[in-house]
Amino acid sequence: MADLSKTRILASADELAREVPDGATIVVFKDSGVPMETARALIRRGAKDLHLVTVPTSGLFADLLIAAGCVATIETAGVSLGEFGPAHNFARAVKTGTVTIRDSTCPAVYAGLQAAHKGIPFMPLRGLIGSDLMRVRDDYRVIDNPYGENDPIVAIPAIRPDIALVHVPLADRFGNLWIGRAAELRILAQASARTLASAEEIVEDNILEDERLAAACLPRHYVSALAQAPRGAWPMDMPGRYGVDSGHMRGYAEQTREAAGTAAYVRALVEAAPAAAE
Amino acid sequence: MADLSKTRILASADELAREVPDGATIVVFKDSGVPMETARALIRRGAKDLHLVTVPTSGLFADLLIAAGCVATIETAGVSLGEFGPAHNFARAVKTGTVTIRDSTCPAVYAGLQAAHKGIPFMPLRGLIGSDLMRVRDDYRVIDNPYGENDPIVAIPAIRPDIALVHVPLADRFGNLWIGRAAELRILAQASARTLASAEEIVEDNILEDERLAAACLPRHYVSALAQAPRGAWPMDMPGRYGVDSGHMRGYAEQTREAAGTAAYVRALVEAAPAAAE
């Protein structure tokens, strides 16, 4: 039985983070509103053993959760801080085996989620054959294209996360989310059992009743809980609202080059009051 | 080599119709702007032997093109005039074999187009096994789910139309289309080699530069040609602009109950001046 309950409106990202049980499989989109405040809230609550699926790649979100010891397994097409350089905590955790890595490639992550989105057990995908990814991902199979002759094609199994974590520019008090051009958030939400959302702004009026907004909305039926988190993507950017905090990102990249610096960064973050209480 | 050319802005739906060669496979969405003026233009130019794919069903669009003898084959999950009753011309043409029918079911039409959209040769789909549709559609195959045990699943081959015909509420002079909630139009356009669009209104400013509109746009790269066609969905509705012309629809349903009435309706349509010249 689905959708009986309304979206619950929570007071803060910290309350959202309490909805994520240890060991949950969570999925997060690479940009257009990365739920960084929710990531910090997960660290503050001491989340453990998360299985993190990045769509299809990640940067600070994955690196920071790994740095704080919240992640047991990461499934990703790549983790990098982009113009700010390598993701040191990710690389360290993979090299020492403290995090289990399930390496993928961007369209394979999408294919797995879209299979779940369509309710099919797998999605065919071109490419990949001959890549060592096929050697290390024994869940990726090669099947015969029934419409070809001697035409192998890869089957990517459905990825069905427990929880999609999203951060959006605008939501309404009913739980409808305006996702803008980030149509991928629809895939995340529909492939996942539940969606926990934070929003820069929560408005009173039903945004589905505005035809221009409605065209790019994720309806509340997919959203289990919603909390307001102003500047919730900081220090990453929120397109149309604020840019990346380059100074902070450069500092993070520099400080976390060594494990000791990482420990200090995480300690400061846990000891700081949550953003909502500042 | 793709996309070298800009979208061509044409003077009328009649010019659009001249871009559709006889024998082409065309695809059309069931609502949210049915390109009826383009259908009439196809009839006026005497289009022949079209292979029509309806997404996933159709009403007046398919029935009228069939009535006028433009269609050789129709692939559809169903043709009906909805509240105005059965599609008499469709039923007559199928019964007499003047049109070849490829019966499908709604999600199978989507699956075929989405396979083309993703560049894969087929899409798995649940359901269908045991339906007589599997008997009459020998292009639908049953394969083994590589992730199950003794778990048959249907494979739907990719549908790659030559031309997507769409009608949208708003476009700009660069060829960008605002498709609103009709996200399906993106699938049609990307699965097809070319898209021919008509629009209620064509504006001067680039609609991609308006963040709220941009979220629900199909960019010009997918649009080969665009023509303005005010009330271009008439007598069907254009959500947010005008409703269905129930009087005309009832008259059509009544008049085309017999072949003689159909002939008179089509003759009147061909003899009438095109809408743009009125």
Add this chain to the structure above:
Amino acid sequence: MITAIAGLLEGCGHIAVGVLSPIPGSAALLTRARTGARVSIIGSADPEFRTDGGVDLFDSAGQGRIDAFFLSGGQIDGEANVNLTGIGEYPELDVRWSGAFGSAYLYFLVPRVILFRAEHTRRIFVPRVDFVSAPGTSAPNVYRPGGPYALVTNLCVMRFDRAAARFRLQSLHPGHTLEEVRDNTGFDFDAADDPAVTPLPDPTTVSLIRGDVARDIAGPYPQFARDVLGTTGP
């Protein structure tokens, strides 16, 4: 009939209905008024009820997010096979209907599919459908979380036993007899010798139907609300 169908929808969280189905629509909205269930009306423009457009409905069903759906048929047989395609020899049929629409998929995926046909005659309820648009039952290895749950007509309510692949009469509408149902049904079905009678709506339900349901249904189905439930809409 609205109340009988609503009884079959008990416990459903998300019910999908076609825009041309006012009686099932009313039943779904009655369930909504009682339990807060979500109702999606295919083709509705109302943001409260509309589905995201064509493809979303089928994806939702695939995700297991639709609990109940209604299906009709030009022919329905005793194994709950549904024919929406036509009568005669395919493809050049004697009678051609619109086509299978989503039936060949939703009948497999939605847990409670309620067959609804107001006309209960041997023209509809045949020994064997001419064309199986959507099969009532499947081999055990076929993935099928959904299927036929009940059949509601102007005469009675039947429940479908998926293991036995047979209908069983659940109740007769007031004023109708088992003999009348047998006379008008082309297939065999199970029934108690003295079948129950479909209960009439209690006063609370009547007031819900004339109140909340009539108000909600006037948006997607204005003519039905006006003619049958006696409201002039919002």
Add this chain to the structure above:
Amino acid sequence: MITAIAGLLEGCGHIAVGVLSPIPGSAALLTRARTGARVSIIGSADPEFRTDGGVDLFDSAGQGRIDAFFLSGGQIDGEANVNLTGIGEYPELDVRWSGAFGSAYLYFLVPRVILFRAEHTRRIFVPRVDFVSAPGTSAPNVYRPGGPYALVTNLCVMRFDRAAARFRLQSLHPGHTLEEVRDNTGFDFDAADDPAVTPLPDPTTVSLIRGDVARDIAGPYPQFARDVLGTTGP
């Protein structure tokens, strides 16, 4: 290098570039200024260049709508295998890089993949990559409309012969020698005894680069436009 890459893009209708690739980006924009080709810059906010978001890029490549793409690598070998994953024994590598990103797909689907690496050393150009993130060649029955087309470094331009699975030196950048390239390349490749020299941009091209390209590139790559092409942006 911008001009050399632009030469390799001749005839392409749609070129995709990463937002962190200003030199390939400039070459793509030069091609755009010359022929009207479409350029998509992954991660760009500019409506003229942006792609529809993550999934659209891969769908477009699958549809055959992307003609050229750039790929770099932590290691690249003589069969054009690319390693973006790391050095050592998987998974607990000695050096771990970011990951394969879209390479294991786009390398198969995009007709002209241009390998670009400014640093030409034996650290990068190895006899055999430790991990094949994306293979340079495939068995004949593997669907592969795309693949490696050329390699551009700070020393030279090489073309890749897919049938022979070998690189062939196309030209040396002015001031560099074949011996220098051999010394800095860990794999064997074909070369004429007296290789051609990469042509310098002609005056028309120089003015295009300083004009249209510098203006266009200032949006997605402001720092590069300022520091290298000498513009202050729009």
